[in-house]
Amino acid sequence: MYAQPLVSIITINYNESGVTLELLKSLRALTYPSVEVIVVDNASPNDNPDRIKEAFPEVRLIKSPENLGFAGGNNLGIDAAKGEFLFFINNDTEVPPGILEPLVETLQKHPEIGIISPKIKFHWDPSLIQYAGYTPMNPWTIRNNSIGYRQPDGPDYDTAGPTESIHGAAMMVPRRIVEEIGKMPEGYFLYYEEHDWAAMIRRAGYEAYYQPASYILHKESISTGKNSPLKTYYLTRNRVLYARRNFSSLHLLFSILYLCLISIPKNTLTFLLQRQWAHLSAYWRGITWNLHHPAAART
Incomplete structure (x- = not known):
């Protein structure tokens, strides 16, 4: 005991x-x-x-x-x-x-x-x-x-x-x-x-x-909503931030290649075709946040 x-x-x-x-x-x-x-x-x-x-x-x-x-x-x-x-x-x-x-x-x-x-x-x-x-x-x-x-x-x-x-x-x-x-x-x-x-x-x-x-x-995602632009923004932003903070240089290169060649074009096209303008804006703000915050990977 x-x-x-x-x-x-x-x-x-x-x-x-x-x-x-x-x-x-x-x-x-x-x-x-x-x-x-x-x-x-x-x-x-x-x-x-x-x-x-x-x-x-x-x-x-x-x-x-x-x-x-x-x-x-x-x-x-x-x-x-x-x-x-x-x-x-x-x-x-x-x-x-x-x-x-x-x-x-x-x-x-x-x-x-x-x-x-x-x-x-x-x-x-x-x-x-x-x-x-x-x-x-x-x-x-x-x-x-x-x-x-x-x-x-x-x-x-x-x-x-x-x-x-x-x-x-x-x-x-x-x-x-x-x-x-x-x-x-x-x-x-x-x-x-x-x-x-x-x-x-x-x-x-x-x-x-x-x-x-x-x-x-x-009960899942009551505060933020199950499919809200807020969720799109932070999932996008933080997925990249996690890689920057935790991946090796080689794995980070893999993830950046995948992001630029597959993920960004696919998600952008999907939001455009579905006319989900708020999600499209949130997605791109999440991506560009990482470009504007280079020091975030170290804090």
């Missing part, structure tokens, strides 16, 4: 306090005995986060004076957290009562693990998987694939083990790893920062790990 040290649960609210309240309701049923819950409101312009504190007075509510993005908001939570383990979870999720025990026990038993994610299933159909580990990041397309995506849950996805990356909707990190490696990289603002953080942790000699004995139910 392992000890059960304090776990700091950190989530970000942005214009979705009603959704956050649903998460907090599920967290109240946790069987793990030692937790603190921190909600960071990322300067929501159209929401009243005070209702979170009113409904759940045990929660620590931090109001950021500005929208710091996914990493910046979570890093505010890290600064306030007291736990030995930090559990980052999207506000558009709900959890079963026993989610924390397998994650904590795995990290205690295996100090070589630096970051861990549970199985993630869709809230709208819990029989379907969203995440059961990740494939390696493709050096051409700068994309990885979520193992088991939209597949029926079953024994094929019930084996714990190392994985190429974790999922930002639910990830646990020991405090000692944060103190050694550093907090989440803030240059992305939205998307790819969890993959960069996992890459940082792996380069330091630790494993990223998948633990299917725990799971969450994910």
Whole structure:
């Protein structure tokens, strides 16, 4: 039987306090005995986060004076957290009562693990998987694939083990790893920062790990929209930024060639034919951002 040290649960609210309240309701049923819950409101312009504190007075509510993005908001939570383990979870999720025990026990038993994610299933159909580990990041397309995506849950996805990356909707990190490696990289603002953080942790000699004995139910992209120009912009911008920060010179050359010869022409033509002008503008702003920010790969 392992000890059960304090776990700091950190989530970000942005214009979705009603959704956050649903998460907090599920967290109240946790069987793990030692937790603190921190909600960071990322300067929501159209929401009243005070209702979170009113409904759940045990929660620590931090109001950021500005929208710091996914990493910046979570890093505010890290600064306030007291736990030995930090559990980052999207506000558009709900959890079963026993989610924390397998994650904590795995990290205690295996100090070589630096970051861990549970199985993630869709809230709208819990029989379907969203995440059961990740494939390696493709050096051409700068994309990885979520193992088991939209597949029926079953024994094929019930084996714990190392994985190429974790999922930002639910990830646990020991405090000692944060103190050694550093907090989440803030240059992305939205998307790819969890993959960069996992890459940082792996380069330091630790494993990223998948633990299917725990799971969450994910409502997916409520704050940003499932197919919004905002999402197009940051996915485009940050896919290139990730390659600049993490790929070798040879792999970066591969990805630039693919981008210029295949990806940019294909996406531009698609948006033009579909008359998706907002997405076309967002896509090109994401590409050109990298040209105007050469130093971003080093910060």
